[in-house]
Amino acid sequence: MARTATRWCNGLPRFDRSSRSAKAAMATRPADIRPTRGWRLYDPRLAWLLLAPATLLIVCFLILPILVMAVYTFFTFITAGVEQSTPTLANWHEFLTDPYYHGFLFKTLRVGVVTSLICGVVGYFPAYFIWSTEFKHKWLLLLLLIVPFWISFTIRTFSWIHILGEEGLINVALLRLGLIDQPLQMLYTEGAVIMGMVHFLLPYMILNVYVSLENIDRTLISAARSMGCTNAQAFREVTLPLSLPGLAAGLLLCFVLAAGSYVTPQILGSGRDALFGNLIYDTIMGQLNWPMGATLSIVLFLVLGSVAALYTRYMGMSQIVKGLGG
Amino acid sequence: MSAAPADREGRWAWRLTRFMTVCVYIFMFAPILATIVLSFNASRFGGFPMTGFSLHWYGVLWQNAAVVTAFKTSLWIAIVTAVVTTIVGVLTALALVRFDFRGKEALGTLVILPALVPETILGVGLLILIKSIDQPRTLTILILGHILLALPYVVLIAQARMISVRRVYEEAAMSMGASRFSTFREVTLPLLVPAVAAGALLAFTISFDNTSASLFWRPAGVETMPTQILAMLKTSISPEVNALGTVMIVMTVGIPLLGGAIASALGQMNRRKSREDAR
Numbered sequence: 001m002a003r004t005a006t007r008w009c010n011g012l013p014r015f016d017r018s019s020r021s022a023k024a025a026m027a028t029r030p031a032d033i034r035p036t037r038g039w040r041l042y043d044p045r046l047a048w049l050l051l052a053p054a055t056l057l058i059v060c061f062l063i064l065p066i067l068v069m070a071v072y073t074f075f076t077f078i079t080a081g082v083e084q085s086t087p088t089l090a091n092w093h094e095f096l097t098d099p100y101y102h103g104f105l106f107k108t109l110r111v112g113v114v115t116s117l118i119c120g121v122v123g124y125f126p127a128y129f130i131w132s133t134e135f136k137h138k139w140l141l142l143l144l145l146i147v148p149f150w151i152s153f154t155i156r157t158f159s160w161i162h163i164l165g166e167e168g169l170i171n172v173a174l175l176r177l178g179l180i181d182q183p184l185q186m187l188y189t190e191g192a193v194i195m196g197m198v199h200f201l202l203p204y205m206i207l208n209v210y211v212s213l214e215n216i217d218r219t220l221i222s223a224a225r226s227m228g229c230t231n232a233q234a235f236r237e238v239t240l241p242l243s244l245p246g247l248a249a250g251l252l253l254c255f256v257l258a259a260g261s262y263v264t265p266q267i268l269g270s271g272r273d274a275l276f277g278n279l280i281y282d283t284i285m286g287q288l289n290w291p292m293g294a295t296l297s298i299v300l301f302l303v304l305g306s307v308a309a310l311y312t313r314y315m316g317m318s319q320i321v322k323g324l325g326g
Numbered sequence: 327m328s329a330a331p332a333d334r335e336g337r338w339a340w341r342l343t344r345f346m347t348v349c350v351y352i353f354m355f356a357p358i359l360a361t362i363v364l365s366f367n368a369s370r371f372g373g374f375p376m377t378g379f380s381l382h383w384y385g386v387l388w389q390n391a392a393v394v395t396a397f398k399t400s401l402w403i404a405i406v407t408a409v410v411t412t413i414v415g416v417l418t419a420l421a422l423v424r425f426d427f428r429g430k431e432a433l434g435t436l437v438i439l440p441a442l443v444p445e446t447i448l449g450v451g452l453l454i455l456i457k458s459i460d461q462p463r464t465l466t467i468l469i470l471g472h473i474l475l476a477l478p479y480v481v482l483i484a485q486a487r488m489i490s491v492r493r494v495y496e497e498a499a500m501s502m503g504a505s506r507f508s509t510f511r512e513v514t515l516p517l518l519v520p521a522v523a524a525g526a527l528l529a530f531t532i533s534f535d536n537t538s539a540s541l542f543w544r545p546a547g548v549e550t551m552p553t554q555i556l557a558m559l560k561t562s563i564s565p566e567v568n569a570l571g572t573v574m575i576v577m578t579v580g581i582p583l584l585g586g587a588i589a590s591a592l593g594q595m596n597r598r599k600s601r602e603d604a605r
Contacts, residue, residue: 041497041500042424042425042426043425044425044426044427044428046421046425047421047424047425047427047430048421048427050417050418050420050421050425051417051418051421051422051433053414053417053418054414054415054417054418054437054477054481055433055436057414057470057473057474057477058436058437058439058440058474058477061448061452061470061471061474062439062440062443062448062451062474064455065448065451065452065454065455066443066447066451068451068454068455068458069450069451069454069455072454072458122346122350123350125342125343125346125347125350126346126347126350126351128343129343129344129346129347130347141351144351144354144355145354147579148354148358149531150531150578150579150582151358151574151575151578151579152534152535152551152552152555152571152574152575152578153535153537153552154535154537154552154555154556155358155361155555155571155574155575156357156358158361158555158559158563158567158571159357159358159360159361159571160357161563162357162360162361162364162374162563162568163356163357163360165563167374168374169356169360169374172374172375199353199354199357202350202353202354203354206350230333230335230336231333231336231339231340232333232335232336232339235336235339256442256444257444259444260444260445260446260447261444261446261538262445262446262538262541263537263538263556266556267556267559277444277446277538280446280450281446281541281542284450284453284542285541285542290454290457293450293454294450294454297446297447297450297451300444300446300447301443301444301447304444308442
């Protein structure tokens with residue numbers, strides 16, 4: 001099997017050029033090839049057959065759950081773990097009138113915006129550097145950006161305790177140097193949560209910007225330079241505007257992932273730094289209030305969905321796909 | 327130089343870029359390095375300062391039955407996820423790249439949707455669906471959930487590769503009488519090998535690493551590796567957690583790097599051999 005594979009891989013280009021039967025084969029029109037009786041070569045029925053497993057999975061595990069969740073928001077909560085299917089607007093009423101929930105939503109959106117802006121500003125530099133450097137081992141810089149994706153997210157997050165904690169690198173160093181008498185409280189603050197999120201989202205941002213920089217036709221920059229632009233002007237007038245789609249896709253991705261996060265505030269934040277994701281988790285797993293949990297989930301889904309929809313309206317879907325594929 | 331002021335601006339900007347890049351890379355890796363270094367700490371506490379070099383905590387970790395069980399659970403889930411997701415993903419990519427049919431664009435979007443919806447929402451949704459039809463949480467559902475989460479990435483990777491494989495190769499094989507299946511096995515699949523390997527590896531990592539959704543989906547009493555780490559972090563950060571983190575980092579970074587190195591070495595050998603064959 002493996003041998004066949006290598007033979008084909010190596011053989012194809014030669015086979016392509018020299019073999020007479022291959023040329024004959026290419027002369028055949030695709031429509032004439034009928035490997036299965038009664039089926040065209042690229043029969044739509046076959047396509048649906050190939051797509052069936054993925055479609056089935058997504059419908060059963062993504063579309064259906066969200067629909068059921070939407071229905072659940074109108075169920076009546078009786079007591080922990082028990083609800084009735086009597087339709088009620090109580091959950092929505094509670095969400096819309098209780099400032100407790102608004103506070104959470106507002107804080108989550110704020111943290112998401114701050115995180116994605118920091119990622120955008122900080123992440124642009126390495127992306128630009130990797131793109132424009134003449135360093136021979138550029139691949140190494142790119143590889144180092146992908147390596148964090150392989151390291152468990154939980155581990156990457158808790159490792160910040162070693163930097164920011166009371167026995168962390170910064171506090172121990174400052175105490176030893178005699179600059180402070182008491183350890184600084186850096187862990188379990190909103191700043192620590194944002195820092196943890198920036199840490200996990202930066203590679204997404206850098207890769208997104210890098211991909212859009214790579215798509216820029218470099219002759220445009222040479223043209224700008226030859227017409228008297230300085231490097232800085234060429235950057236401002238040509239490179240930066242052309243890399244904006246990647247930056248925007250990165251910002252969207254970072255915002256959605258940050259606002260939907262649950263684990264980072266859990267590890268690096270105190271109770272006060274809990275975000276909407278933690279609220280949902282506590283409502284469902286702690287209070288066992290399923291209808292309210294469903295309502296909160298649908299709210300988060302609608303808010304993030306409308307941000308994403310607004311984005312695709314102006315930028316289209318393709319840039320996100322590029323970013324996800326690396 | 328007459329253009330000095332503006333060019334000076336450019337030079338400073340470049341210096342700033344270089345400086346920021348170095349900072350970002352330090353920022354990315356400093357905490358991870360700290361965890362690795364601290365796992366060899368002889369101290370009873372998980373933080374700085376280092377009091378001596380010791381492998382003690384690795385021994386303690388090895389004795390911890392809960393950790394070993396969680397590790398095995400995660401490994402199994404990740405292997406099954408990787409295999410199934412790769413098969414489903416390649417079939418999906420094949421359909422999306424090679425075929426023309428109505429609703430193709432909508433399906434292309436549908437397939438990447440699981441990567442765009444936050445995990446918390448996916449987690450709650452599936453949980454509510456299971457509850458509403460009175461089904462218990464099982465390992466099968468957890469695995470299917472992981473497959474859902476990994477699918478978009480595998481499809482995107484396979485799609486990108488499949489676009490670059492010209493369909494005339496397949497058509498040539500079929501016009502010479504090869505069946506669909508043997509065409510796929512002998513022509514399409516070998517040409518897709520890099521994408522299949524990369525996709526499988528990514529699916530494995532996504533599953534092995536998944537935290538948020540697993541917290542919702544795991545059956546009662548089952549811990550995966552990340553949820554086990556989370557549980558261990560609830561009390562305090564112990565040197566044992568550091569040792570566990572280091573083992574995981576070495577595994578998840580080491581295996582792909584080694585795999586990549588072997589693949590590129592084999593590729594070079596093959597290329598050399600085929601060049602000699604050609605002569």
